[in-house]
Amino acid sequence: MLPDIPQARATLDELLLARIEERHIHFIAKDNLLLPDMPGANLFQRTDLLHGLELGALIGAVSGVLAGSLLLIFPPENPELKMMALLGSGLGGALLGSWLSGRAAKSIPSSRLEAYFPEIDAGKVLLIVDVPLHKVLSVKQMLCEKHPDLRFAGLSVSYALN
Template sequence: MRRRLYFMLPSVASGRAMLDELLLARIEERHMHFLAREGTLLPDMPDLNALEKTDLVHGAQLGMLIGGVAGLGAGIFLVMFPPDGLTLRTVAILVAALGGAIFGAWASGMNAAAVPNTRLARFAERISRGQVLLIVDVPVRRVKEIESMIERRHPEVSFGGEEPPMLAFP
């Protein structure tokens, strides 16, 4: 299990130094991501990927839920009031619910892929002023260790928050 920690760094140079220190603290590079103004990150600093920059995952989840409920309702309606000459079974309800969930996830995910991540909106103003956001996923048992290390070595860094435990698999 991992927790996602957010830190606001004053500059790209500070972010590069933080990258080195986290690597020395045995945090893998794949668990660190930086977000800065367009074109300011150094090439060796890991940037956010498309899933992290957009609301794609949240949108697909919401669309799957809404589409599944709508499909379930449509399936129940079709079984209760079938078209003339057609007999539908209970499995039609499940098929309609599954089809609705798949369509809802796809449609909502496509829309959400164009929307910036709402979790990162609180950092947008500071990023536009030249600061750098560091997102690091650390094992739960090391959260306090990493927070205190960053606080000791980089007093200029401000803590931006913490998210609940993440799933163990990436």
């Protein structure tokens, strides 16, 4: 957590000078008060979209399989159609469930960031830096040396393909 926008902007410059690419730096501030050249958090970081997609796919798949099992109870004439109908309804349910819950979840703020909302509402700026695990300590030390009022709020481990 950074105390204000000017310190967040200075931190951005320091991270860029430390050779951390801008695409790995994300800020969240109250009412989008970020300066135009400051990278904001993306949809996946700000909302519960990913969780909603996963939950919707699970519920949709189960619902689809249950609907497909009705086709097994009241079967069509062709036996190959039975299995295709069961698989198709499961897949269709998963897709429909993901789509519907994803649409709803993208408007829900991220539950992982819930603890930071009071400070963000008070004018502070949340900084998210995506770095490999072996760089976390050095980035943290660099930022804490230059910004004594910075508060390290935690570490979240995720796996990226890039």
